[in-house]
Amino acid sequence: MKIGVFVCHCGTNIAATVDVEKAAKAALNLAKVKFSTTYKYMCSSPGQALIKDAIKEKGLDRIVVCACSPSLHEKTFRECLKESGINPYLLEIANIREHCSWVHRDRETATRKAIEIMKLAVTKVTHNRPLEKTHMPIEKRVLVIGGGISGIQSAIDISFAKFPVVIVEREASIGGRMARFDKTFPTLDCAACILTPKMVTVAQNKYVTLHTYAEIEEVTGHVGDFKVKIRKKARFVDTSKCTGCGACWNKCPAKVASEFDLGLCKRTAIYTPFPQAVPNIPVIDRENCLYLKSKKCGLCQKVCPFGAINYQMQDEIIEEKFGAIIVATGFTQFDHSVYGEYGYGKYRDVITGLHFERMANSSGPTGGKIIRPSDGKVARDVVFIQCVGSRDEQKGVSYCSRLCCMYTAKHALLLKEHNPDSQAYVFYIDIRAAGKNYEEFVKKVQNEYGAVYLRGRVSRIFEKGGKLIVRGADTLSGAQIEIKADLVVLAVGLIAQNDAAKLAQMLHIPYDQNNLFTEAHPKLAPVETITSGVFLTGACQSPKDIPDTVATASAASVKALGLLVQDQLEKEPLVARVDKNLCSGCQACIKACSFNAIETKEVEDRALKRKRTVAEVIEGVCSGCGNCTAVCRMSAIDLEGFSNRQIMEEIEVL
Amino acid sequence: MKYAYYPGCSLHSTAKEYDLSTREVAKALGIELIEIPDWICCGATPAHITMHLLSLALPVKNIIKARAMGSYEIVTCCAACFSRLKTANYFMRTDDEHRQKVEQIVGEPYKGEVKVRHFLDVLVNDFGLKNLKGNLVKELKGLKVACYYGCLLTRPPEITELDDLEDPHLIDDLMRTIGVEPVQWPYKTECCGASFSLTKTDIVLKLSCDILQMAYDEGAQAIVVACPLCQSNLDLRQSTINKKYKKDFNLPIFYFTQLIGLALGIDGKKLGLDKHIVPPAALLGEKDKLAKI
Numbered sequence: 001m002k003i004g005v006f007v008c009h010c011g012t013n014i015a016a017t018v019d020v021e022k023a024a025k026a027a028l029n030l031a032k033v034k035f036s037t038t039y040k041y042m043c044s045s046p047g048q049a050l051i052k053d054a055i056k057e058k059g060l061d062r063i064v065v066c067a068c069s070p071s072l073h074e075k076t077f078r079e080c081l082k083e084s085g086i087n088p089y090l091l092e093i094a095n096i097r098e099h100c101s102w103v104h105r106d107r108e109t110a111t112r113k114a115i116e117i118m119k120l121a122v123t124k125v126t127h128n129r130p131l132e133k134t135h136m137p138i139e140k141r142v143l144v145i146g147g148g149i150s151g152i153q154s155a156i157d158i159s160f161a162k163f164p165v166v167i168v169e170r171e172a173s174i175g176g177r178m179a180r181f182d183k184t185f186p187t188l189d190c191a192a193c194i195l196t197p198k199m200v201t202v203a204q205n206k207y208v209t210l211h212t213y214a215e216i217e218e219v220t221g222h223v224g225d226f227k228v229k230i231r232k233k234a235r236f237v238d239t240s241k242c243t244g245c246g247a248c249w250n251k252c253p254a255k256v257a258s259e260f261d262l263g264l265c266k267r268t269a270i271y272t273p274f275p276q277a278v279p280n281i282p283v284i285d286r287e288n289c290l291y292l293k294s295k296k297c298g299l300c301q302k303v304c305p306f307g308a309i310n311y312q313m314q315d316e317i318i319e320e321k322f323g324a325i326i327v328a329t330g331f332t333q334f335d336h337s338v339y340g341e342y343g344y345g346k347y348r349d350v351i352t353g354l355h356f357e358r359m360a361n362s363s364g365p366t367g368g369k370i371i372r373p374s375d376g377k378v379a380r381d382v383v384f385i386q387c388v389g390s391r392d393e394q395k396g397v398s399y400c401s402r403l404c405c406m407y408t409a410k411h412a413l414l415l416k417e418h419n420p421d422s423q424a425y426v427f428y429i430d431i432r433a434a435g436k437n438y439e440e441f442v443k444k445v446q447n448e449y450g451a452v453y454l455r456g457r458v459s460r461i462f463e464k465g466g467k468l469i470v471r472g473a474d475t476l477s478g479a480q481i482e483i484k485a486d487l488v489v490l491a492v493g494l495i496a497q498n499d500a501a502k503l504a505q506m507l508h509i510p511y512d513q514n515n516l517f518t519e520a521h522p523k524l525a526p527v528e529t530i531t532s533g534v535f536l537t538g539a540c541q542s543p544k545d546i547p548d549t550v551a552t553a554s555a556a557s558v559k560a561l562g563l564l565v566q567d568q569l570e571k572e573p574l575v576a577r578v579d580k581n582l583c584s585g586c587q588a589c590i591k592a593c594s595f596n597a598i599e600t601k602e603v604e605d606r607a608l609k610r611k612r613t614v615a616e617v618i619e620g621v622c623s624g625c626g627n628c629t630a631v632c633r634m635s636a637i638d639l640e641g642f643s644n645r646q647i648m649e650e651i652e653v654l
Numbered sequence: 655m656k657y658a659y660y661p662g663c664s665l666h667s668t669a670k671e672y673d674l675s676t677r678e679v680a681k682a683l684g685i686e687l688i689e690i691p692d693w694i695c696c697g698a699t700p701a702h703i704t705m706h707l708l709s710l711a712l713p714v715k716n717i718i719k720a721r722a723m724g725s726y727e728i729v730t731c732c733a734a735c736f737s738r739l740k741t742a743n744y745f746m747r748t749d750d751e752h753r754q755k756v757e758q759i760v761g762e763p764y765k766g767e768v769k770v771r772h773f774l775d776v777l778v779n780d781f782g783l784k785n786l787k788g789n790l791v792k793e794l795k796g797l798k799v800a801c802y803y804g805c806l807l808t809r810p811p812e813i814t815e816l817d818d819l820e821d822p823h824l825i826d827d828l829m830r831t832i833g834v835e836p837v838q839w840p841y842k843t844e845c846c847g848a849s850f851s852l853t854k855t856d857i858v859l860k861l862s863c864d865i866l867q868m869a870y871d872e873g874a875q876a877i878v879v880a881c882p883l884c885q886s887n888l889d890l891r892q893s894t895i896n897k898k899y900k901k902d903f904n905l906p907i908f909y910f911t912q913l914i915g916l917a918l919g920i921d922g923k924k925l926g927l928d929k930h931i932v933p934p935a936a937l938l939g940e941k942d943k944l945a946k947i
Contacts, residue, residue, distance in 0.1 A: 340821055
């Protein structure tokens with residue numbers, strides 16, 4: 001065995017604090033080290049050439065590089081070994097930068113520590129085994145969870161590459177939140193006009209399969225081979241027969257508040273959420289259908305000219321396989337009923353921004369009239385309150401919801417356009433308009449549309465004399481403000497879906513204290529998760545406006561396609577292995593594994609002359625975290641590249 | 655039902671009728687209020703604007719006296735006393751540094767374990783509205799009042815732990831139980847100006863005028879309070895407010911205990927109804943033939 005040690009200066013990052021020459025010299029005193037040297041930037045091409053030449057000339061067969069964290073250049077140096085004809089796993093990185101030079105000042109002690117770290121790596125590399133990457137097949141289909149603009153865009157992008165995509169959407173139609181919007185900031189294009197073509201595109205696309213009114217039931221497996229159970233909720237309408245003629249919902253006598261229009265109008269028990277629904281096939285809401293509740297009525301079945309109504313329909317669970325999953329589950333609105341000062345959600349004329357969108361929409365419940373929901377009178381003086389639930393650790397969430405400043409400005413503009421005599425007042429904390437043409441848009445609303453912006457919070461809203469009295473502070477002038485308003489619009493924040501945590505657990509992806517899904521790296525891997533093969537897009541990761549959502553949707557699609565275009569999936573060989581002779585079958589490792597990578601297996605025990613249950617690692621799923629090796633009482637599990645023996649010897653040599 | 659009763663300074667002076675009516679109501683309902691022997695001032699506003707430690711030590715001193723009486727909870731009626739006692743308890747429970755200093759001052763260990771209750775809370779949650787209804791001699795039908803809670807009963811909520819922060823309803827619940835109709839009004843927790851009554855009277859006149867106006871606009875014939883300072887500002891200053899703002903208010907300001915007392919058949923005089931500046935006789939005589947004060 002001939003070990004070579006290469007000490008990097010990293011410019012002055014290491015060399016200023018660590019005496020690299022001394023360290024290199026010290027290496028030669030270690031057992032089996034036959035060569036050592038230093039170089040200014042070991043990761044540079046000349047640096048790598050230095051290693052390659054030394055391997056050739058000195059016949060080195062194991063390499064230790066003393067440099068930065070292995071998360072940065074381990075890959076570089078492994079490649080370097082491979083090119084020199086040595087197994088790339090016969091390499092160890094001694095991190096003498098992040099773990100030493102960056103965190104110490106005293107040169108002498110830092111040098112001593114660097115030599116110690118190097119000693120550990122030399123000891124460890126002595127026991128490295130040559131390993132080979134493993135390969136797994138890939139199921140070349142993508143699952144997109146959520147059929148809002150995010151999921152739709154992802155599906156379209158993937159279909160361009162001619163890979164099959166399945167969208168699972170829990171509502172009766174795709175379209176998501178964007179389908180409810182009137183206009184979009186800052187260009188004021190009509191939301192439906194830019195969304196519905198995309199909805200139709202996915203519906204007509206031969207690579208895209210839509211499962212609407214369906215939910216994810218269970219996810220097992222791993223990247224390249226996810227097995228997903230999908231619950232297709234009973235629609236009670238045969239999708240193969242229905243033409244969407246509307247005879248059924250025109251006759252249905254059961255009327256309930258429309259979820260799509262946030263209760264501003266009624267819908268029937270058999271319904272499509274909105275006129276441009278895709279698919280344009282209704283569902284029967286089993287909670288409110290008179291026939292399904294009490295066997296009375298049955299009118300829709302009688303009037304349906306195609307015999308599409310089937311009250312006996314049951315939920316159906318289908319199982320499909322996917323190579324990658326894109327999570328596009330979006331967001332929900334913060335519930336402002338915790339704000340007592342705004343009336344606990346009891347005042348009918350205190351509405352949310354989404355209510356306002358529906359009213360401003362010409363196909364909405366008021367036909368595009370902005371009115372007071374309580375008495376239907378035209379709203380003239382309208383107060384907008386920003387940051388409701390956002391930036392409020394007491395009652396809401398601590399983060400900024402990012403788009404409320406913009407949608408409020410848009411609402412102030414739409415109000416003026418709909419009701420020319422109106423006046424908008426906007427209470428804000430800060431204006432955050434950091435997007436292309438956003439600041440200009442806010443300025444336009446203030447200057448050309450006369451919206452009065454008041455910097456401060458509203459302390460109380462109450463009803464008096466048919467008006468809403470809004471009291472607040474204008475902190476810029478120091479004045480107390482009282483406005484007699486017709487309508488108050490709350491810019492409620494964006495929060496995670498109620499069942500976000502449940503889905504995250506199913507997918508084995510982490511989520512934060514706000515139940516927002518956590519990306520693999522906040523800057524460099526914003527659409528990946530730490531679970532390979534699962535990608536994020538849109539507001540399920542953090543509040544996003546439409547441009548950002550669409551951008552992340554395309555980004556997630558590229559990531560998923562990057563997987564799918566490979567013939568086989570390459571997998572690091574640094575996985576756990578169970579010694580079946582030592583395993584007692586206690587299954588502590590199964591509990592410790594966060595990746596469901598360990599199964600049980602029956603083996604024939606010849607000594608005992610009976611069958612015995614032992615643990616077995618699924619190589620394709622194992623991430624090499626080492627949890628199982630730590631909990632194994634029998635020391636029956638070992639992690640490749642981090643064996644128990646290696647770690648013990650590292651400790652001993654210290 | 656036995657409680658250690660902490661009346662506080664106001665109930666022994668300006669709010670005598672609050673004290674009288676509380677004791678009468680308690681007696682009629684079989685709630686035993688045992689006055690804490692040798693109690694001292696809770697410190698009220700003067701203590702906490704002078705010195706934080708003093709504002710904690712004074713209430714704790716009183717609580718310790720109550721603890722010595724046995725395992726009673728403390729009942730108080732004054733909103734300020736309630737606030738100060740609860741605040742002291744909160745600090746004793748959550749702030750070791752202050753607790754150690756206060757323990758040194760009062761000479762005894764205390765970790766905030768004695769419960770402090772407002773009489774409203776005792777009536778609604780211990781005695782119960784149903785039980786109260788069963789004890790009524792009469793219902794005060796036809797009387798419309800605005801129930802006014804002021805600043806201190808519900809704020810800050812983590813300390814007072816009483817009623818709804820923005821829309822309190824304990825007094826409303828009691829009034830409904832005795833047949834009085836509480837109006838829906840938005841000023842339940844507005845500030846009356848409180849202790850600025852003496853130092854910045856103009857502020858109190860303005861704020862109290864707004865409260866009277868809102869109650870009047872919403873159709874109230876009287877205001878029902880649970881705080882001596884609110885009562886004093888709204889009652890005592892009402893004529894000055896009328897003069898200054900050219901108003902014609904004639905709104906009696908009752909303590910909730912006084913109206914409950916009437917419904918329990920207690921004589922008006924025993925409830926201190928003769929101690930009001932804005933005389934309630936006309937209103938009560940008109941609405942309820944009982945009162946001859």
